[in-house]
Amino acid sequence: MVDYDTHIRRGHPVIFSLIILFSIIELAISAWLVSRFNLRHDYLSLAVRDRTRFLLFTSCWTIFFSLFYFALFLHSPAGGIMTSVLSHAVFLVLTWIFWTAGAAAITAALGGGLNCDAHFVYCGQLNALEGFAWVVWIFVTFALLVVFFRGIAASRRGDGYRGSLVA
Numbered sequence: 677m678v679d680y681d682t683h684i685r686r687g688h689p690v691i692f693s694l695i696i697l698f699s700i701i702e703l704a705i706s707a708w709l710v711s712r713f714n715l716r717h718d719y720l721s722l723a724v725r726d727r728t729r730f731l732l733f734t735s736c737w738t739i740f741f742s743l744f745y746f747a748l749f750l751h752s753p754a755g756g757i758m759t760s761v762l763s764h765a766v767f768l769v770l771t772w773i774f775w776t777a778g779a780a781a782i783t784a785a786l787g788g789g790l791n792c793d794a795h796f797v798y799c800g801q802l803n804a805l806e807g808f809a810w811v812v813w814i815f816v817t818f819a820l821l822v823v824f825f826r827g828i829a830a831s832r833r834g835d836g837y838r839g840s841l842v843a
Contacts, residue, residue, distance in 0.1 A: 681843055692749070692819070696739055696743060700735075701808050703735035703736060706729075706731045706735055707732055708801065709728045718797050720786075720796060720797070745758075745764065755840060761840070764841065779812075779813045782806050782809060790802055
């Protein structure tokens with residue numbers, strides 16, 4: 677059987693760093709848009725305004741908890757309930773639901789993206805908001821799949837889902 681522990685020890689900080697980085701970018705874009713919408717009331721529709729606010733929340737959620745799990749994993753990757761497969765799975769499932777809802781909602785509100793030749797207000801920023809939401813969704817989906825497969829490995833070695841990501 678192949679030992680994936682070294683890959684998990686190297687990959688966890690990498691994927692969580694990417695999730696944090698792109699969530700910070702999404703936070704910056706959504707926070708700027710929300711501040712403009714609140715100041716000028718020049719949003720395209722109520723749907724765009726509300727979905728941008730939801731993506732702001734989702735970005736904050738992701739940054740806070742990803743930093744928490746990142747630090748815990750660096751501190752003790754093989755021990756503790758907070759670095760277990762179950763804990764990671766619960767966090768990543770909730771985060772995946774938030775990003776799926778947010779990315780799909782802003783995509784639907786924008787009709788799949790805006791054509792900036794039509795001179796929509798904040799066109800480039802809204803397209804970037806949509807694009808980065810899908811990028812973060814891809815990284816969270818990848819992390820969730822890895823945790824799922826590590827959960828299978830943990831249950832096979834007898835630890836169950838309370839077992840750590842690395843043996």
